[in-house]
Amino acid sequence: MNKTSAGTFYGVGVGPGDPELLTLKALRIIQQCDxxxxxxxxxxxxxxxxxxSAAVSAATHADQKEYAIILPMCETRExxxxxxxxxxxxxxxxxDQAQDVVFLCQxxxxxxxxxxxxxxxxxxxxxxxxxxxxxxxxxxxxLSGKPLSLLAENLAVISGRRSDEDILHTLSHFDNVxxxxxxxxxxxxxxxxxxxxxxxxxxxxEYVGQKNQKIIYDISVLDALPGPYFSLFLINRSRDYTxxxxxx
Amino acid sequence: MNKTSAGTFYGVGVGPGDPELLTLKALRIIQQCDxxxxxxxxxxxxxxxxxxSAAVSAATHADQKEYAIILPMCETRExxxxxxxxxxxxxxxxxDQAQDVVFLCQxxxxxxxxxxxxxxxxxxxxxxxxxxxxxxxxxxxxLSGKPLSLLAENLAVISGRRSDEDILHTLSHFDNVxxxxxxxxxxxxxxxxxxxxxxxxxxxxEYVGQKNQKIIYDISVLDALPGPYFSLFLINRSRDYTxxxxxx
Numbered sequence: 001m002n003k004t005s006a007g008t009f010y011g012v013g014v015g016p017g018d019p020e021l022l023t024l025k026a027l028r029i030i031q032q033c034d035x036x037x038x039x040x041x042x043x044x045x046x047x048x049x050x051x052x053s054a055a056v057s058a059a060t061h062a063d064q065k066e067y068a069i070i071l072p073m074c075e076t077r078e079x080x081x082x083x084x085x086x087x088x089x090x091x092x093x094x095x096d097q098a099q100d101v102v103f104l105c106q107x108x109x110x111x112x113x114x115x116x117x118x119x120x121x122x123x124x125x126x127x128x129x130x131x132x133x134x135x136x137x138x139x140x141x142x143l144s145g146k147p148l149s150l151l152a153e154n155l156a157v158i159s160g161r162r163s164d165e166d167i168l169h170t171l172s173h174f175d176n177v178x179x180x181x182x183x184x185x186x187x188x189x190x191x192x193x194x195x196x197x198x199x200x201x202x203x204x205x206e207y208v209g210q211k212n213q214k215i216i217y218d219i220s221v222l223d224a225l226p227g228p229y230f231s232l233f234l235i236n237r238s239r240d241y242t243x244x245x246x247x248x
Numbered sequence: 249m250n251k252t253s254a255g256t257f258y259g260v261g262v263g264p265g266d267p268e269l270l271t272l273k274a275l276r277i278i279q280q281c282d283x284x285x286x287x288x289x290x291x292x293x294x295x296x297x298x299x300x301s302a303a304v305s306a307a308t309h310a311d312q313k314e315y316a317i318i319l320p321m322c323e324t325r326e327x328x329x330x331x332x333x334x335x336x337x338x339x340x341x342x343x344d345q346a347q348d349v350v351f352l353c354q355x356x357x358x359x360x361x362x363x364x365x366x367x368x369x370x371x372x373x374x375x376x377x378x379x380x381x382x383x384x385x386x387x388x389x390x391l392s393g394k395p396l397s398l399l400a401e402n403l404a405v406i407s408g409r410r411s412d413e414d415i416l417h418t419l420s421h422f423d424n425v426x427x428x429x430x431x432x433x434x435x436x437x438x439x440x441x442x443x444x445x446x447x448x449x450x451x452x453x454e455y456v457g458q459k460n461q462k463i464i465y466d467i468s469v470l471d472a473l474p475g476p477y478f479s480l481f482l483i484n485r486s487r488d489y490t491x492x493x494x495x496x
Contacts, residue, residue: 020273022272023382024268109390110394110397116398130391132386134356135380138359141358141378142357145371147359157397157404159397159401169421
C-alpha cells in the first residue's frame with residue numbers, strides 16, 4: 001500500500017450476510033488497514049461489522065483501530081449529510097497521516113449502498129480503491145434456485161420506493177426483476193405484481209445469508225403488511241428451478 | 249458434506265477474473281470436492297479454471313480429479329445440448345458414488361452463465377448448492393468508479409443481443425444500464441447509445457479483472473468495430489465519480 005504520502009481509502013464489499021461470502025481480497029484489506037470504519041445504528045448495531053467480525057478479529061495490523069459512523073434514526077437529508085461530512089473529515093485525517101482506511105459495505109459498495117456518499121466527498125483528494133462484493137440479489141438467486149438471467153434475457157433491479165407506474169412498467173417489460181427493499185410498501189408491491197400477472201413468477205426473501213433468513217416461494221400467502229428493510233422480491237421468467245432439497 | 253447417499257453438486261461462482269475475488273466459501277468448496285468441473289474451449293482454454301487455479305492447486309482433498317467439459321466452437325443449440333447431456337451423465341456418475349462435484353462458474357452461477365444448463369439436468373435427482381460470486385458488472389462498477397445504483401435509482405442489465413428497440417427503450421427508461429457482451433454488435437450499440445443521448449454517461453470495459461483489462465471513459469473514441477466477447481458497456485446517470493487515480 002502507498003505509504004509515501006497519503007493513505008489509501010478502500011471501499012470494500014463484505015457480501016450480503018454470510019461471513020464466508022467475503023472475498024479473499026476483502027479479507028486481506030480488512031486485515032491490513034490502520035482504520036476500519038462502518039455505519040452503525042443509534043442502537044449500536046452494524047450489519048457490515050457483524051459480517052466482517054472474524055476478519056477484523058484476525059487483523060494482521062498490530063494497532064488497528066475502529067471508527068463507527070453513527071446514522072441517526074430520523075434520516076432527513078440534512079442530518080445524513082452532516083454525518084457523512086463529519087465521517088469524511090475523520091477519514092481524511094487518517095489518510096493525511098499516511099494511514100490506510102477501509103469502509104465496510106454490506107453487499108457491494110456501489111450497489112444500492114452508502115459508500116458513494118464518502119466516495120463523493122473524498123475522491124478529489126485521495127486515492128480510493130473499491131473492492132466489489134457479492135450482492136443480495138446474487139445471494140437470493142443462489143438460495144432460491146432462480147436464475148437472475150440466462151442467455152439473451154434481461155434483468156431489472158428497481159427500488160420498492162419507485163412509483164407504481166415505474167414498477168408495473170418494469171414488471172411487464174423485463175424477463176427477470178428484483179424489487180429491492182420493499183419494506184413498508186410490501187402490500188402495494190404484492191398488488192402490483194398481481195396486476196402485472198406475475199405472482200406465479202415471484203418469490204420473496206428476507207435477511208438472506210443471515211441466521212433468520214426466510215424464503216417464501218408462494219407469495220400469495222404473504223400478509224399484506226409492511227416487511228423488514230432487508231427483504232426483496234425476485235420475479236423470474238417461469239421455469240421450475242426450485243432446488244430439489246427445498247421441494248415440498 | 250452429505251456422504252451417506254449421493255454426493256452434492258456445487259455450482260460455485262469464482263468471480264469475474266481476479267483470483268482474489270473468490271469468496272472464502274468458493275475456496276473451501278473447491279478445495280474439498282472430489283471432482284472439479286468447468287467449461288473449456290476446443291483450444292484448451294478455460295477462464296473459470298484459470299481464475300480458480302490457486303484454489304485447485306491447494307486442494308485439501310487428497311485424490312481430487314478434474315473434468316473439462318469441452319464446448320464446440322460452432323454452437324448450434326443441438327450440439328450444445330449434446331455436450332451438456334453428456335456432462336450431466338458424467339457428473340451424475342460421480343454423485344451416485346457419493347462424491348461431491350463442483351462446477352466452476354466465471355462470475356456468478358446464475359448471472360448470464362452456463363450453470364443453469366447443468367442445474368436443469370440434475371436438480372430433480374440430486375442435492376445442489378449454489379455459491380454466489382462477484383459479477384462482472386459489480387467489478388466493472390468498482391473499477392470505473394461508476395455506481396450501479398444509489399438510493400431509489402434503478403438498474404437494467406440487458407444482453408447486447410436484444411433488439412434495437414429493446415435496447416433504446418431500456419436506455420431511455422433506466423438511470424443505469426449495463427449492456428452485456430456487446431461483442432460483434434459493438435458498432436450498432438454505439439449508435440443506439442448515441443441515439444438515446446447517453447454517450448456522455450457511458451463507459452466501455454474489456455476483460456475486467458484480467459491482465460489485459462481496459463476501460464474507455466470516452467466511448468466516442470471507440471472504433472465502430474466488433475469487440476471481444478468479454479466486454480460491456482456501463483451507462484450511468486451523469487455524476488463525476490471517476491476515481492481520482494484515473495483522472496487525466
